[in-house]
């Protein structure tokens with residue numbers, strides 16, 4: 001059996017076209033949506049991601065402001081920048097690229113972002129809204145994974161068992177909560193899980209969000225399962241790859257996402273969707 005591909009790149013393009021239509025409608029009313037992306041330091045991966053985000057905004061007609069700062073920037077200086085963006089009516093979304101330099105407390109910086117502009121969905125208010133099922137910004141990566149499931153007719157996961165590998169605040173935990181909200185029965189695995197394969201072999205849906213190559217191999221997958229690969233790693237040749245042994249798992253799974261061209265582009269698309277939602281809300285209230 002060979003799995004069908006969930007093409008995140010194609011799906012993200014569709015979402016970005018819809019975003020462009022919504023952005024144009026706001027701009028026509030003199031209320032162009034705006035996203036601020038703040039990058040501190042010179043992490044090469046962050047440079048690429050941030051450039052991709054800014055480019056996606058431009059293409060969708062969303063105003064983007066890229067603020068790049070030296071790695072020596074102090075926490076107080078960064079907090080002052082966030083405060084200025086919180087009070088800037090032309091900015092509807094604020095993204096502070098992670099990781100931040102070690103001398104800056106990421107938690108403190110994220111909590112300083114106005115929840116109304118937290119388009120990353122990382123603020124404790126956004127995370128809490130997801131826990132209790134209130135409206136709030138959803139973290140872009142798991143939100144994009146849910147859109148991928150929806151695209152293959154799996155919006156409602158009643159009767160399905162989903163296994164999430166990873167429990168970070170930005171991917172694994174919100175992923176588990178979104179799957180739960182979609183009526184899946186959810187298991188969350190992590191570095192303390194005794195027998196990962198025993199868990200994943202029961203799954204109808206597997207989301208791998210670890211950051212290690214080959215965490216999921218063919219023998220760990222139930223035939224026909226849906227496999228979503230969030231991981232972003234480099235192989236020995238320096239090529240981008242996920243957490244899943246793609247070549248092996250694609251022979252067993254029913255559906256699989258590629259890396260690149262899977263979850264990554266969806267993350268960016270959902271960032272635009274969240275920014276539009278923020279801008280539309282702001283337009284209504286003025």
Ligand SMILES: NC(=O)C1=CN([C@@H]2O[C@H](COP(=O)(O)OP(=O)(O)OC[C@H]3O[C@@H](n4cnc5c(N)ncnc54)[C@H](OP(=O)(O)O)[C@@H]3O)[C@@H](O)[C@H]2O)C=CC1
Nearest residue numbers: 141166167168171190191209210211230231232263264267
């Ligand atoms: N495509 C995209 O848009 C995005 C991709 N990513 C990528 O996704 C991956 C995960 O990111 P993130 O959540 O931030 O990473 P973290 O490092 O914060 O979390 C990794 C999680 O994996 C768990 N883990 C580690 N080793 C194992 C193992 N052997 N078996 C089971 N679980 C394990 C850890 O467990 P414990 O909690 O016990 O330490 C932890 O919960 C990375 O590759 C990252 O680059 C991230 C964000 C967006």
Ligand SMILES: Nc1nc(=O)c2c([nH]1)NC[C@@H]1CN(c3ccc(C(=O)N[C@@H](CCC(=O)O)C(=O)O)cc3)C=[N+]21
Nearest residue numbers: 048049095096097098099120260261262264265267268
């Ligand atoms: N505040 C904050 N918000 C984030 O959303 C955030 C962050 N910090 N820090 C880093 C992670 C990682 N992340 C990715 C987004 C897109 C791709 C992406 O587009 N990937 C392409 C390939 C890109 C390439 O070629 O390197 C793909 O998978 O096809 C990857 C990773 C967002 N993150």
Ligand SMILES: [Mg+2]
Nearest residue numbers: 101102104106
């Ligand atoms: Mg830090």
